[in-house]
Amino acid sequence: MISIAILGAGNVASHLYKAFSKSDTVDVKQWYNRSYDAIKSFKNETEVIDDLAKLKEVDVYILAVSDDALEEFSKTLPFNNRFIVHTSGTVSMYALDKKNKRGVFYPLQSFSKDANVNFENVPFCIETEEKSKMQMLKDLANALGSKYYKITTEQRKTLHVAAVFINNFTNQMYRIAHEISDAENIEFDLLKPLILETANKVQDMSPYMAQTGPAKRNDKKTLKKHLKRIENEEHKEIYKLITKSIQKTHGIKYRFDIKRKKH
Amino acid sequence: MISIAILGAGNVASHLYKAFSKSDTVDVKQWYNRSYDAIKSFKNETEVIDDLAKLKEVDVYILAVSDDALEEFSKTLPFNNRFIVHTSGTVSMYALDKKNKRGVFYPLQSFSKDANVNFENVPFCIETEEKSKMQMLKDLANALGSKYYKITTEQRKTLHVAAVFINNFTNQMYRIAHEISDAENIEFDLLKPLILETANKVQDMSPYMAQTGPAKRNDKKTLKKHLKRIENEEHKEIYKLITKSIQKTHGIKYRFDIKRKKH
Numbered sequence: 001m002i003s004i005a006i007l008g009a010g011n012v013a014s015h016l017y018k019a020f021s022k023s024d025t026v027d028v029k030q031w032y033n034r035s036y037d038a039i040k041s042f043k044n045e046t047e048v049i050d051d052l053a054k055l056k057e058v059d060v061y062i063l064a065v066s067d068d069a070l071e072e073f074s075k076t077l078p079f080n081n082r083f084i085v086h087t088s089g090t091v092s093m094y095a096l097d098k099k100n101k102r103g104v105f106y107p108l109q110s111f112s113k114d115a116n117v118n119f120e121n122v123p124f125c126i127e128t129e130e131k132s133k134m135q136m137l138k139d140l141a142n143a144l145g146s147k148y149y150k151i152t153t154e155q156r157k158t159l160h161v162a163a164v165f166i167n168n169f170t171n172q173m174y175r176i177a178h179e180i181s182d183a184e185n186i187e188f189d190l191l192k193p194l195i196l197e198t199a200n201k202v203q204d205m206s207p208y209m210a211q212t213g214p215a216k217r218n219d220k221k222t223l224k225k226h227l228k229r230i231e232n233e234e235h236k237e238i239y240k241l242i243t244k245s246i247q248k249t250h251g252i253k254y255r256f257d258i259k260r261k262k263h
Numbered sequence: 264m265i266s267i268a269i270l271g272a273g274n275v276a277s278h279l280y281k282a283f284s285k286s287d288t289v290d291v292k293q294w295y296n297r298s299y300d301a302i303k304s305f306k307n308e309t310e311v312i313d314d315l316a317k318l319k320e321v322d323v324y325i326l327a328v329s330d331d332a333l334e335e336f337s338k339t340l341p342f343n344n345r346f347i348v349h350t351s352g353t354v355s356m357y358a359l360d361k362k363n364k365r366g367v368f369y370p371l372q373s374f375s376k377d378a379n380v381n382f383e384n385v386p387f388c389i390e391t392e393e394k395s396k397m398q399m400l401k402d403l404a405n406a407l408g409s410k411y412y413k414i415t416t417e418q419r420k421t422l423h424v425a426a427v428f429i430n431n432f433t434n435q436m437y438r439i440a441h442e443i444s445d446a447e448n449i450e451f452d453l454l455k456p457l458i459l460e461t462a463n464k465v466q467d468m469s470p471y472m473a474q475t476g477p478a479k480r481n482d483k484k485t486l487k488k489h490l491k492r493i494e495n496e497e498h499k500e501i502y503k504l505i506t507k508s509i510q511k512t513h514g515i516k517y518r519f520d521i522k523r524k525k526h
Binding site: 110122154161163164168172175178184195196199203211213225226234238242246249 | 353371372373384385386388410412414417418420421422423424425426427428429430431432433434435436437438439440441443444446447448449450451452453454455456457458459460461462463464465466469470471473474475476477478479485488489492493497500501502504505507508509511512
């Protein structure tokens with residue numbers, strides 16, 4: 001049995017509390033938050049506290065507080081040489097005060113307050129200062145049915161950039177398609193199955209192999225027709241740039257946006 | 264019972280044949296292809312032919328041949344005043360020879376040869392020259408358990424542009440994330456759940472509402488860190504352009520790529 005304490009009461013903290021409290025191999029000994037009100041409704045399930053001095057000794061302290069607060073917060077912990085981890089995608093492991101043994105237990109997923117989280121679909125990026133502590137974080141991930149990946153602080157920062165492409169930029173592609181279809185009174189619902197299919201396809205196949213369409217085929221006629229049909233200048237610019245990117249990826253020399261020199 | 268003939272033996276034709284032949288409300292009377300070999304293995308299930316002159320009278324002829332061939336092919340049909348539809352996303356309904364009654368029965372999904380298609384997840388764009396024929400296409404979609412949307416030829420062309428953003432461009436976002444993570448020896452598998460979550464989120468929520476991340480938050484510190492971390496110039500350019508697009512969508516005035524004037 002691994003004993004843990006959860007510190008913080010935001011989305012990640014709350015979801016982790018709920019998931020760990022259902023586990024047979026993890027005992028949530030205490031839940032700390034600086035505001036007692038946010039967690040008091042759980043006082044019959046676990047020991048909820050708002051005073052750091054009351055923290056008992058546990059195997060792992062999970063610091064799920066905001067990125068900006070982590071560094072200072074870790075200094076205020078009234079103990080040394082214990083194992084503390086944060087759950088942030090962007091903060092270095094070394095931002096935590098070195099008086100304790102440090103690690104990272106970062107769930108790569110965006111959490112909403114209300115939606116239920118199925119942790120089987122949430123991969124954890126784990127990192128520890130001391131090799132011997134790694135197994136503890138693997139056990140925590142296993143307790144949630146989650147996959148885990150050993151990821152360094154540097155890798156985690158790169159991962160955050162990749163996640164922006166996967167999540168925010170992809171979502172903006174959906175948004176532009178929404179604007180384009182709305183302008184012609186086409187229901188966006190019509191495009192939703194294609195969104196899912198595109199995401200499903202790369203679960204078993206690389207994005208490279210999964211690519212199709214006029215850019216990949218270098219279908220100049222269609223590319224020109226599409227550009228003519230797009231009215232928004234910014235959407236045109238994006239159409240050109242991503243088409244160019246696809247063609248570069250697939251080794252196509254033709255670039256439809258490069259003007260021919262006249263002399 | 265609606266009687267149909269399928270013409271062609273490509274991906275769309277084959278998947279439609281298999282799906283309709285399981286339906287209780289549709290009778291696939293004949294399957295035509297100019298090459299008999301491609302369809303002869305189905306001769307015990309339906310009448311397979313390679314001679315247009317042998318086509319019997321049915322309620323709907325589904326012309327699932329290549330986009331480029333459609334116009335000419337429709338001229339070679341040895342009958343008049345019957346109901347013919349094509350299955351293309353890009354060809355005008357009016358490209359079909361006007362000696363017959365024309366329509367479009369376009370499944371908005373990308374089909375692979377081998378993968379099984381669940382038509383419940385495939386929306387059909389339907390269009391008919393004569394209003395009275397519309398019900399027939401609705402019945403065909405219903406027979407497959409598919410949703411249908413009345414879409415004009417002009418709307419269908421716009422839809423094709425939107426689908427490029429949804430499918431090809433989104434896939435290129437995955438590809439770039441793959442390149443970025445590969446360069447740091449991060450397994451792409453780690454990002455796959457986020458791909459699915461992003462696609463699932465917009466099934467019940469608009470992409471506008473679903474947006475998160477540093478561009479939307481106008482988190483300048485993170486935007487700058489990310490740009491510094493991206494080494495590939497083309498990826499940098501895409502990062503800037505899509506960030507700008509997100510900020511425009513969400514009414515944020517700050518543009519981190521606009522240089523300040525020095526005097």
